[in-house]
Amino acid sequence: MRPDQDVFFTMLYRNYFNQIKLYVLSYVSDINRAEEIAQDTFHTAMDKIDDLMKADEPIRWLKRTAKNKVSNEQRTRQRYLKRYLSIDDPLAPVLVSAISLEDEVIERDEKVREGSIEKRIQNTLSHEELSLLKSIVLEQKPYIEVSKELGISIWACQKRMQRIRKKLLMAFPKYKRK
Incomplete structure (x- = not known):
């Protein structure tokens, strides 16, 4: 990462991490999951720092990314729940x-x-x-x-x-x- 990107990312993380975590918390009920998703959002931001620096409103980019991560996480969790429900419940209804x-x-x-x-x-x-x-x-x-x-x-x-x-x-x- 270039020095200007590092400064930009550090500023974003310090200013918006808690805001993104609270935003994610509005979608998920667990504070730990919200923090994991917020961390993952900033990990993606680091990978796509050039796109983020070009964005008019970086917070909007971060929120959109966080919302997509929440959707993906919920979809994945539901898929695994449906797939592995029978581990504990042999009488689970067949979909x-x-x-x-x-x-x-x-x-x-x-x-x-x-x-x-x-x-x-x-x-x-x-x-x-x-x-x-x-x-x-x-x-x-x-x-x-x-x-x-x-x-x-x-x-x-x-x-x-x-x-x-x-x-x-x-x-x-x-x-x-x-």
Whole structure:
């Protein structure tokens, strides 16, 4: 980063971090998640410092970026909740979809052949990984809280979740985003 960019970014961070955190807090109920999203917003700002310096109103750019990050985070969390709801609740209702009855029968037959999702997940993940997945996805604990419980850095906690997602994608390739 050039010296002028560094000065500009430092000024933005000092002047607007709390404002962005409060803005995010209006969308999410957890102060720790709001802080993580605000940090991520400023991380993106650092990566796109040239665009930000050209913006007429940098605070507007930061708020728009924060709002997009909130939307992405909520969408991702909902996707994981739907995908892994069956970990704790074997009687969870099946989401109704617009597939034909024939397709549904074929899908059920495939599931019977594949075995239960819970067993596949339990066979794929270690006990520690399963516990981490439940904490982050189902209990919606922020990374900072889970990392403190485990005695590791936030980065290490996020990296473990990344590895867990990779393992689950290998075990369930049909759920891979296209």
